[in-house]
Amino acid sequence: MAHDYEQMWKDLGLDLAAHDALLQVLGKGYEDIFLSQSDRPQGMDYFNFVMSEVHGLRIKELMEEKKAGRKVIGSYCVFVPEEIVRATDSTLVGLCAGADFATEEVERLLPRNTCSLIKSAFGFKLGKVCPYVESSDMIVGENTCDGKKKSYEILDTLVPNLYVMDLPQMKSNEGHALLKGEYFRFKEAIEGLTGVTIDATRLRKGIEIVNNKRKAIHRLSELRRADPVPIFGLDALLINQVSFYDDPIRFTESVNKICDELEVRVREGKGGCPQGTPRILLSGCPMVVPNWKLPWIIEQSGAVIVGEESCVGERGIRNLTDDSGAALDELMEAIVDRYFKIDCAVFTPNPDRLEHVKQMYADYRGNGVIHYGLQFCQPYQIESLPVEKVLEESGIPTLRVDTDYSMEDVEQIKTRVEAFVERIGMSTCSACHFSLS
Amino acid sequence: MAHDYEQMWKDLGLDLAAHDALLQVLGKGYEDIFLSQSDRPQGMDYFNFVMSEVHGLRIKELMEEKKAGRKVIGSYCVFVPEEIVRATDSTLVGLCAGADFATEEVERLLPRNTCSLIKSAFGFKLGKVCPYVESSDMIVGENTCDGKKKSYEILDTLVPNLYVMDLPQMKSNEGHALLKGEYFRFKEAIEGLTGVTIDATRLRKGIEIVNNKRKAIHRLSELRRADPVPIFGLDALLINQVSFYDDPIRFTESVNKICDELEVRVREGKGGCPQGTPRILLSGCPMVVPNWKLPWIIEQSGAVIVGEESCVGERGIRNLTDDSGAALDELMEAIVDRYFKIDCAVFTPNPDRLEHVKQMYADYRGNGVIHYGLQFCQPYQIESLPVEKVLEESGIPTLRVDTDYSMEDVEQIKTRVEAFVERIGMSTCSACHFSLS
Numbered sequence: 001m002a003h004d005y006e007q008m009w010k011d012l013g014l015d016l017a018a019h020d021a022l023l024q025v026l027g028k029g030y031e032d033i034f035l036s037q038s039d040r041p042q043g044m045d046y047f048n049f050v051m052s053e054v055h056g057l058r059i060k061e062l063m064e065e066k067k068a069g070r071k072v073i074g075s076y077c078v079f080v081p082e083e084i085v086r087a088t089d090s091t092l093v094g095l096c097a098g099a100d101f102a103t104e105e106v107e108r109l110l111p112r113n114t115c116s117l118i119k120s121a122f123g124f125k126l127g128k129v130c131p132y133v134e135s136s137d138m139i140v141g142e143n144t145c146d147g148k149k150k151s152y153e154i155l156d157t158l159v160p161n162l163y164v165m166d167l168p169q170m171k172s173n174e175g176h177a178l179l180k181g182e183y184f185r186f187k188e189a190i191e192g193l194t195g196v197t198i199d200a201t202r203l204r205k206g207i208e209i210v211n212n213k214r215k216a217i218h219r220l221s222e223l224r225r226a227d228p229v230p231i232f233g234l235d236a237l238l239i240n241q242v243s244f245y246d247d248p249i250r251f252t253e254s255v256n257k258i259c260d261e262l263e264v265r266v267r268e269g270k271g272g273c274p275q276g277t278p279r280i281l282l283s284g285c286p287m288v289v290p291n292w293k294l295p296w297i298i299e300q301s302g303a304v305i306v307g308e309e310s311c312v313g314e315r316g317i318r319n320l321t322d323d324s325g326a327a328l329d330e331l332m333e334a335i336v337d338r339y340f341k342i343d344c345a346v347f348t349p350n351p352d353r354l355e356h357v358k359q360m361y362a363d364y365r366g367n368g369v370i371h372y373g374l375q376f377c378q379p380y381q382i383e384s385l386p387v388e389k390v391l392e393e394s395g396i397p398t399l400r401v402d403t404d405y406s407m408e409d410v411e412q413i414k415t416r417v418e419a420f421v422e423r424i425g426m427s428t429c430s431a432c433h434f435s436l437s
Numbered sequence: 438m439a440h441d442y443e444q445m446w447k448d449l450g451l452d453l454a455a456h457d458a459l460l461q462v463l464g465k466g467y468e469d470i471f472l473s474q475s476d477r478p479q480g481m482d483y484f485n486f487v488m489s490e491v492h493g494l495r496i497k498e499l500m501e502e503k504k505a506g507r508k509v510i511g512s513y514c515v516f517v518p519e520e521i522v523r524a525t526d527s528t529l530v531g532l533c534a535g536a537d538f539a540t541e542e543v544e545r546l547l548p549r550n551t552c553s554l555i556k557s558a559f560g561f562k563l564g565k566v567c568p569y570v571e572s573s574d575m576i577v578g579e580n581t582c583d584g585k586k587k588s589y590e591i592l593d594t595l596v597p598n599l600y601v602m603d604l605p606q607m608k609s610n611e612g613h614a615l616l617k618g619e620y621f622r623f624k625e626a627i628e629g630l631t632g633v634t635i636d637a638t639r640l641r642k643g644i645e646i647v648n649n650k651r652k653a654i655h656r657l658s659e660l661r662r663a664d665p666v667p668i669f670g671l672d673a674l675l676i677n678q679v680s681f682y683d684d685p686i687r688f689t690e691s692v693n694k695i696c697d698e699l700e701v702r703v704r705e706g707k708g709g710c711p712q713g714t715p716r717i718l719l720s721g722c723p724m725v726v727p728n729w730k731l732p733w734i735i736e737q738s739g740a741v742i743v744g745e746e747s748c749v750g751e752r753g754i755r756n757l758t759d760d761s762g763a764a765l766d767e768l769m770e771a772i773v774d775r776y777f778k779i780d781c782a783v784f785t786p787n788p789d790r791l792e793h794v795k796q797m798y799a800d801y802r803g804n805g806v807i808h809y810g811l812q813f814c815q816p817y818q819i820e821s822l823p824v825e826k827v828l829e830e831s832g833i834p835t836l837r838v839d840t841d842y843s844m845e846d847v848e849q850i851k852t853r854v855e856a857f858v859e860r861i862g863m864s865t866c867s868a869c870h871f872s873l874s
Contacts, residue, residue: 111818143606146583150819169580381548382587
């Protein structure tokens with residue numbers, strides 16, 4: 001695809017050589033990890049295509065939207081309300097942050113002990129290899145963790161259009177008021193950027209589009225309750241990841257289409273793994289493309305992932321936004337209420353998250369929980385210890401894995417995950433033992 | 438002193454053997470680092486005495502206050518408004534957090550990559566060696582950094598009386614409102630604990646006591662502008678550290694007394710170091726007793742510390758609280774205004790801090806800045822890179838030192854500090870080369 005898009009990438013200011021190298025690694029990784037899986041649903045073809053064109057056709061589409069006067073908003077967090085963006089016919093995209101890049105340059109700007117996700121966001125920017133960040137008319141940062149909050153001050157010197165959203169730390173009345181104030185401020189900023197005034201009709205339309213996307217993923221999640229599970233965890237994670245890049249309406253249709261196929265599988269008792277394959281609930285930090293290391297290890301170890309308690313997963317899409325309000329303010333309030341429920345570990349205390357993990361474990365008929373902590377992500381790493389304690393005390397086998405984006409610890413993690421899968425004492429699934437070629 | 442206080446320590450639930458061992462190490466460290474200094478002001482005798490009785494006589498005093506119906510409030514942060522505590526005749530004390538203790542036990546509750554300060558607070562509690570935490574009728578946590586915010590959730594399971602104060606992350610109107618709400622909530626909590634209703638007279642008295650303490654330290658700071666500097670940085674740091682433990686009125690008198698002596702020194706052109714000794718401004722994370730590693734290395738390297746841009750230092754005591762308001766609400770508002778100015782790195786953005794560093798550098802006639810970052814303290818570590826960049830660009834030599842409470846990196850830091858002192862190219866002070874016996 002390179003020659004078709006070369007001019008576009010050049011115009012965006014990408015470093016073509018570095019970008020080519022990145023796409024090659026990405027393509028090879030995708031082939032090894034995803035395409036080598038056995039018995040994938042046909043509906044994954046669409047997502048394979050999206051991934052193969054994630055820096056190509058999708059960027060071309062965004063360029064065409066921009067030519068038509070629409071705006072592209074880049075984000076690093078599920079607290080940025082897509083409904084408001086969509087109400088102005090703008091597009092919200094997740095920005096690249098799933099692989100190490102330009103590490104040496106990054107570590108001149110950020111401490112080494114910063115989490116991989118943040119370092120990666122800087123690396124993609126500094127290395128000039130993320131067409132999304134270069135296409136964005138506005139980049140939205142948010143005061144979630146210390147790492148992001150403080151590094152946005154530095155990112156602000158690297159990009160011309162950073163907008164920072166404050167966020168509460170407690171689920172108090174004051175916290176709710178703060179979020180509300182910030183969402184109204186964000187609405188004004190988006191109106192200012194786009195020249196579009198958001199009225200109730202527009203906002204309701206935005207809510208509908210985003211709710212439909214969530215509903216489609218909820219439908220997919222429900223289907224993963226079946227045993228055998230009709231889709232591998234890696235593929236389900238990929239669909240969640242693609243939700244941050246793809247056109248939301250087309251994405252929703254594609255998810256519903258694969259769900260139709262999976263329903264047939266469930267009725268016929270079919271799946272990539274046989275019945276009785278150990279079922280893992282993955283919980284913790286978000287996994288952004290191409291951060292597939294841990295799920296790949298897990299599904300190579302004879303287990304299958306049945307749910308992601310993560311921002312790229314159920315935490316990001318759990319609740320719908322109530323669209324029943326007639327007035328603009330009611331709809332805005334509904335948006336605030338919806339996002340205020342997000343059980344991110346930056347909140348203190350954060351008891352809802354533990355309840356959600358337990359609920360998902362029960363709903364998806366898990367046999368064990370693997371907690372994924374990004375090294376130096378203090379909110380999730382600190383929270384993981386009590387989470388593990390309470391889960392184990394509730395009789396839920398739990399393994400804590402703290403790691404980064406490097407491949408150095410793959411063998412070590414594999415050993416721990418295999419022992420864990422053995423511990424949860426179920427027959428393992430030979431079909432899951434696909435391997436890197 | 439052990440036999441005098443043994444029963445008291447036992448009653449507080451301390452682990453006597455572990456506590457004895459701690460006191461021995463502390464005593465030896467103090468002797469080596471402080472008592473070995475040449476030509477110290479006589480006024481330091483008082484602070485030597487306070488330190489020798491920091492777990493003894495001072496705790497006995499607190500016990501007597503408690504017997505008389507007064508309360509002891511423990512804190513880990515300069516955002517806890519002492520004026521409000523003092524308005525009820527209660528005493529605010531800083532809680533132990535300056536040395537590694539019970540590390541193995543701590544790392545069962547907190548991730549290894551948590552900063553030493555937080556780990557230490559847990560270690561002192563788990564190891565049962567902090568009489569302050571055991572004497573406290575209320576322990577106040579605050580949502581500053583992620584590390585503290587999330588670890589208070591765990592501390593809450595270890596102590597019966599944790600009160601958590603929310604804090605803003607931005608210096609916005611909403612942030613100011615949040616702090617105000619929290620300070621009113623804190624006032625109510627303190628009133629509830631003590632049974633004392635805070636009126637304007639009481640609060641004004643509280644403000645006066647705390648302001649006087651600050652004024653005395655300001656006076657001490659001013660005297661450090663002189664060349665030769667009349668007091669070593671280690672001693673000045675110790676005075677700042679003692680301010681968190683000592684009775685505030687007695688402390689204020691003692692600081693003013695040593696200032697009288699230092700004024701004579703300044704007039705006579707005397708000091709521990711000769712004129713022209715390289716003058717270092719220390720900037721960054723707080724240093725709690727007995728965290729004297731870096732200042733000790735610096736002053737062993739032939740330089741002298743002339744100011745601490747730190748919570749245990751100028752950041753903690755910079756501004757006075759306006760006591761001119763007649764009504765209670767005006768005084769409360771003045772307290773909010775005063776604390777809202779604190780330029781802690783948890784705020785984003787935090788431009789005031791950089792201005793303060795530059796101002797202190799000029800005021801105290803610095804020759805270089807050493808930035809002290811606690812390993813895994815994300816707010817200060819991330820902020821330290823742009824701080825270093827801007828200072829260097831302004832022609833201010835700057836050295837970043839990231840470290841923890843271990844002694845493993847002493848030689849490495851010493852090499853770097855010595856090279857830095859050499860770089861700032863001044864004659865070094867042989868009198869500062871006191872060494873560990």
